[in-house]
Amino acid sequence: MSKEKNWKGTTPTTKSDALNKPGTSLLSVNGKYVGWAHTIVAMSAFLGALIIGCALHYKKIVQNEHFGYPDEWFPSVSAAIGDRYPERSVFQVFIAITSGPRFALVILWFLLTVAHRPRLSMMILISGLMRTLTCGGWTYVTSTDDHDWHDIFMISYMVLTIPWTVGCTLCTRDANARKWRKIVATCFFGSIPPLIYFFIQHKVHHIAGAYTTYAFLEWALVIFDVMFDAVTVLDFSALELKVIDAKGVTAVTEPKKVLATAGFNFFRFSIDVANATIFWSVLTALPLLIWYFPLWFMGISGYEALLVSICAPVILYISPLRKFFNLVPQLPLLLGVTGIAAWWIPGPIPRLEAVGFGAGFCCIAMANTFANSASRPLLGTYKGSAFILGLIITSLLKFAHWTNNPIWPIMHEANGGWNTAGVIVGVAAALLVSKPQKNSAQVPVHPSETSIGAAFGVGGIIFALHSLLSDTSTIILWVWDGYPVKGPVPVPYGVVTILAMCLGVWLGTKKLANGWIPFLASCVGTTILYSFHGWIGYAGGLTLTVYLCAVAPAFLENLGRYNSGTWGLAMLVTTLLYLAHVWIVAYAFVPGGPALRERTDYVLIAQQLSIGLGVLAQSKISNTKNNTKSNASTDASLLKKIRAHVMLAIIFIATATVAVGYKRFDQPAPVPYHPEEKLMTAGIWTVHFGLDNDMWASEVRMRNVIEELEVDVIGFLESDTQRVIMGNRDLGQRIAEELGYYYDFGPGPNKHTWGCCLLSKFPIVKSTHHLLPSPVGELAPAIHATLDVYGELVDVVVFHSGQEEDVEDRRLQSLGISEIMKSAPEGRPLILLSYLVTKPLQDNYLTYVDASGMTDIDPSDWDRWCEYILYKNIKRTGYARISRGTITDTEIQLGKFVLDDKTPSTNNRIQDENQVPAGRRFPDLFRGQGVRGHRFHVLDEPETGSGSPRYFE
Structure with missing residues (x-):
């Protein structure tokens, strides 16, 4: 009888001994059978459902939204596995059985690779487990049950396939197995482009038979996916799985080694990320709430002084206060949550004051967080990575909520706020925070080092992150240049911006952004972002994005070497950059404004110089060993933990981002309200930001x-x-998506205007953006767009004139916009939706109307001052003015035009509403008192004296 050694190295003498002695192997199975079990059961699930579905419901499962048999003759994966009983049940049962081998496969991969590729194996383990869980999601929540969640789980599964496939291939040591993995992975990813192409052919172009081809490619992906994991048969053949009778042996354990990684756990890391999320939410809310007051005062209001509240960490120069906050770090964090809880306060002034109070304590809390962080190996990297991940989460929240942070104090339940949840998370994270390094000795500072340089670096970094990366659409709108689309759009490319931020955090853990060469690369990226539109400009913006997120943790760690009051100086630098950032567009309303008029380049240079001072301060850190006692193995262990935590957070964020991007991108094409009438209702509204x-x-x-x-x-x-x-923020995104509009942002945020944008139910064939002559006052933006309206080209111009005080500006602008309108092709319909700052029938009005050949929608309306609708070569049938309610300070003006009448009327004979077809009328909802403060007004009805629309012959 052959003998085998048990797990302690002893050899049993008989079979009986082997079964009864502690440590005896009871069962031994070669690891390759895990791979075989996974492959067989998984394929049984899919093929079983396919065979049963074709046998019982063939014509029903090949039917799609546009075509059926015989145009479509092969079912998609989702139709075969999820639509009908019993095939759905067969699939779900076998997938449930597959979960056992699947979890075993993931864990065995980790055990097989952790020794020689520890960090990569951790990524494989995390992505493999999450991939298994998301598979359960789209299996048991079918598209029939809940289409959105089914798609979210499915797209998450597909995204997680990338790190799983890449990681497994890189970790494969067997040459034959690696060859097969490369072949199968190439086939898998190579099938995706044609899969997308045929899906578009089916979904958008409604091509018969396209969905059948798509279905074959979808099944190919399933087969390649299973085949990739089937290669584990080769890898696991070197493993032996044993069941050991370990009774009495588990008590004999070696004492655990206490490493310096204590406190570096994912729970603590998550708490730091949550606190950073609160910090960024409050910091970004403060200038927004301040803006409300100069907006109404049309100039400096005095409330701008609250911006300096973010310099509050300067009080930490006072030793007793610094020690107090170090002793109770929960206190400034709890007080900082006031900035989130401010939404409970109804009045604008006390709400702003509460946010200013909260922002001050949030900054004190961050200074406290990084206090003396250099005294412990890699603590600055750990805290700094959490700090940037907090920013990324706020950007993700805004991406999911159409550029509004749902926990801002401008949000509440009625407009989509998550304020209560924000307060709960903020309070919980504050109470659970760990104490700073209060017992650690202050890090020795070399005489050549400079705290001022470190402060400038952090100040510049925080400003750059806030101004460019606190929303996913900002750098995209910097490079947006109208239709046809020649570059990225906010959805879905906001996903790319967040992924670039995640990449930056990951590179930061590898210290790859430190030094002058990466800084020079960021300067090149900044220049490209400023100088170019479209994809080239966006590439420059992404370069800067990666750098900022990668270098920030090192800057924060460097600042932590000095007195925590230095954070006050850093935030003063940020404040000065904020003011410069405002002055370049608000120059007409602020003291000394002309000095910075339209000088975004100056602000970017100041930003990069501040960051450059931070790089210089880093380079001056003494080469002597300033850290507490540590060794290479301890640092490696710490770094491994940090990277594992960062990677896990990135996987969660990336998966959620892709799911949000997919859900927002998958929108139906816009449809006009009354196509049966060939009607176009056009309007203008000054929305007050x-x-x-x-x-x-x-x-x-x-x-x-x-x-x-x-x-x-x-x-x-x-x-x-x-x-x-x-x-x-981007005011048009939510309205465009939820109501179905094509959307043109107009001159971008780097063009120094107060903005204009266009939303259209009709396709925008072409658009150009203009800045009208403004030698003295604020810039006047315009969009000239050509729309495809029921198959006919119609030009629409959206325009905002300058201030009343700047007479010459407005005269030049009237000439400029007249030239734009005259440039439209002869005979093509043209509509001007505008803010003209003139009275009817006099001054610049005559230039807009007579010189350009336009017709006023209602010359008898004497009560207008700013908003006007003009037209030519199109039939006007109706005109209305609707009160603003409490939304803004300006009414809505609307005109109705029809495209089926080629004899546009310029007479102003009023038509009785009863003679107007129902589809061409304005809604009765706005008669009398109207709804929510919106009603027809000014244009009086003789009988009732109330406001009403007008209809023309």
């Missing part, structure tokens, strides 16, 4: 009234909110 009279975000209320008015084309003015003072 999306803050209503009570300082709440107004996009939801704007959306509601636009939907109820059935507007096909509308221009928004005062709509550029892509600055720190406006929250880096």
Whole structure:
């Protein structure tokens, strides 16, 4: 009888001994059978469902939304496995059975690779486990049950396939297995482009038979996916799985080694990320709430002084205060949550004061967090990575909520706020925070080192992160240049921006952004972002993005070497950059404004110089060993933990980002409200930067009234909110997606205007952006767009003139916009949606109307001052003015035009509403008192005296 050694190295003498002695092997199975079990059961699930589905419901499962048998003759994966009983049950049962071998396969891979590729094996383990869980999600939540969640789980599964496939291939040591993995992975990823192509042919172009081809490619992906994991048969053949009778042996354990990694755990890391998320939410809210006041005062209001509250860490120069906050780090964090809880305060002034109070303590809390972080190996990297991940999470929250942070104090339940959840998370994270290194000795500082340089570096970094990366659409709108699309758009390319930020955090853990060469690369990226549009400009922006997120942890660690009051100086630098960032566009309303008029380049240079001083300060850190006692093995162990935690957070963030991007991108094509009438309802509205009279975000209320008015084309003015003072928001995104509009942002945030944008139910064939002559006052933006309206080209111009005080500016602008309107092809319909700052029938009005050959929609309306609708070569049938409610300070003006009548009327004979077809009328909802403060006004009805629309013959 052959003998085998048990797990302690002893050899049993008989079979009986082997079964009864502690440590005896009871069962031994070669590891390759895990791979075989996974392959067989997984293929049984898919093929079983396919065979049963074809046998029982063939014509039903090949039917799709556009075609059926015989045009489509092969079922998609989702139709075969999820639509009908019993094939769905067969699939679900076998997938449940597959979970056992699947979890075993993932764990065995980790055990097989952890010795020679520890960090990569951790990524494989995390992505493999999450991939298994998301597989369960799309298996048991079918597209019939909940289409959105099914798609979210499915897209998450596909995204997680990337790190799983790449990681497994890199870790494969067997040459034959690696060859097969490369072949199968190439086939898998090579099938995706044609899969997308045929899906578009089916979904968008409605090509018969395209879905069958798509289905074959989808099944090929399934087969390649299973085949990739089937290669584990080769890898696991070197493993032996044993069941050991270990009774009595488990008590004999070696004492655990206590490493310096104590406290570096993912729970603590998550708490730091949560606190950083609160910090960024409050910091970005403060300038936004301040902006409400100069907006109404049309100049300096005095409340701008609250911006200096972020310099509050300067009080930490006082030793007793520094020691107190170090002793109770929970206190400044709890007080910082006031900035989130401020939404409970109804009045704008006390709400702003609460946010200023919270922002000050948030900055004190961050200074406290990084205090003396250099005294412990890699603590600055650990805390700094959490700090940037907090920013990324706020950007993700804004990406998911159409550029509004749901825990900002301009949000509440009615407009989509998650304020209560934000307060709960903030309080919990504050209470659970770990104490700073209060017992550690202060790190020795070399005489050549400079705290001022370190402060400038952190100040510049925080400003750059806030102004460019606190929203995923900011750098995209910097390079946006109109239709046809020649570069990225906010959805889905906001996903790419977040992934670039995640890449930066990961590179930061490898210290790859330190030094002058990466800094020079960031300067090149900044220059490209400023100088170019489209993909080239975006590439420059992504270069800067990766650098900022990668170098920030090192800068924060460096600042932690000095007195924590130095954070006050850093935030003063940020404050000065904030003011410069505002002055370049608000030059007409602030003292000394002309010095920075339209000088974004100056601000970017100041930003990069500040960061450069941070790099210089880093380079001056003494080469002597300043850290507490540590050794290479301890540092490696710490770094391994940090990278594992960062990678796990990145996987979660990336998966959520892709899911959000997919859900937002998958929208139906816009449809006009009354195609049966060939009707186009066009409007103009000055939206006051999306803050209503009570300082709440107004996009939801704007959306509601636009939907109820059935507007096909509308221009928004005062709509550029892509600055720190406006929250880096995009007012049109939510309305465009939820109501179905094509969307043109207009001159970008680097063009120094208050903004204009265009939303259209009709495809935008072409658009150009203009800045009209403005030698003295604020810049006047315009969009000239050509729309495909029921198969006919129609030009629409959206325009915002300058201030009343700047007479010459407005005269030159009237000539400039007249030239744009005259440039439209002869005979083509043209509509001007505008803010002209003139009275009817006099002054510049005559230039806009007579010189350009345009017709006023209603010359008898004497009560207008700013908003006008002009037209030519198109039939006008109706005109209305709708009160703003409390959303803004300007009304909505609407005109109705029809495309089926080639004899446009310029007479102003009023037509009785009863003679107007129902589809061409304005909604009755707005008669009398209207709804939510919106009603027809000014144009009086003789009988009732109330406001009403007008209809023309």
